[in-house]
Amino acid sequence: MLNLNTKIDKKSPSPLYTQIADIIRDKVVGNEWSEGYKLPSEEILCGVFEVSRGTIRKSISLLIQEGVLIQIHGKGTFVKENKSGHRFGQELISFAESMNRKNLEFTTKVIDKYMIKDENIIQTSEFIKKNNNPELMYLKRLRYIEEKPIILLENIVDTSLCPNILNVDFEEETLFNSIENQSGKKINYGTREFKAIRLNRSEAYLLNETEGEPILFIKQVSYLENMEPVESSNIYLKSDQYPISSYLYRN
Template sequence: MELLFKKSSNDPRPIYQQVAEWMLENIQSGNWQEGYQLRSENAFAAELNISRGTLRKAIDLLIGKGLLVRIQGRGTYVTTHKISYPFAQELISFAESMDFKGYNFTTKVIEKKVMRTSSLIQKNLTIEKKT
């Protein structure tokens, strides 16, 4: 069962952001699973009682987050939930990247230990050698 979209006149956010949040809820709840094809933009916009441009902005927002993919001539689909970390492409932490993509996650320390460093590492980190 799909969640119902309700425009809120009390919400200060633009309609496209409200639609994007509603779409994200459908993805996260499992209502729209990996590979799910969205209806045509014209039909979907009419169903939601919004303009096609507003719908496209919402879809583009989720495409930017890697949650949807638009395939020319075929439609828009929910992407597979691959977790990728764009090393050296963005200056954000892994946690920020996962938050941005809408993933719920936890971290767990698996092992903690103190190790002696090599002289090269000490030099690069400007650490004094301890005896």
């Protein structure tokens, strides 16, 4: 049911229907209303927001155009199912968390896991800004969906913030959960940069692609709740099979 504490500002210059659309969209993006969720009736929404049926219909129409909602004649309005789109442009969740949300079965293979000794890697890591003697773990994994390699992940983790993380079985456990469990703190901030690159020979081999094939590359840095950088990632993503989606709007 819609949170009755959610209010719109009738004095705002922003149209009422866009405010309502923003509220509904936020519930979908935040996974409070998951895929397939049936929205309350227009009558209930009118009462909650204290607006006309026409205003509610304009809000719903806008979200249908965006691909957020879908109407089925005689059944109602639902959050649209989108098994292929993953919202990494706007939400700090891991790839495993996103796949779990969409009930996608996946497997993980650990390619490498060790403590970093290479001073060149240490000196160029995000963590050198915080700690002159960082204790860094390198983790390299390959994720499969339906037995096809989809995502190659290279992570560098500051083990001084999560001391026992080297002992985690990352074919069974996810990195974000492990960091939070080992550190006792939440990951609550991160940065992601997206660009297209061409695969080198080793990357192409792991992803079962041709050397030089274009692929989506994501550079990520994640921070704990006290703004300490805890992990840095290089992510190679087959976006043709695992597309990323964002809901973008302006007032």
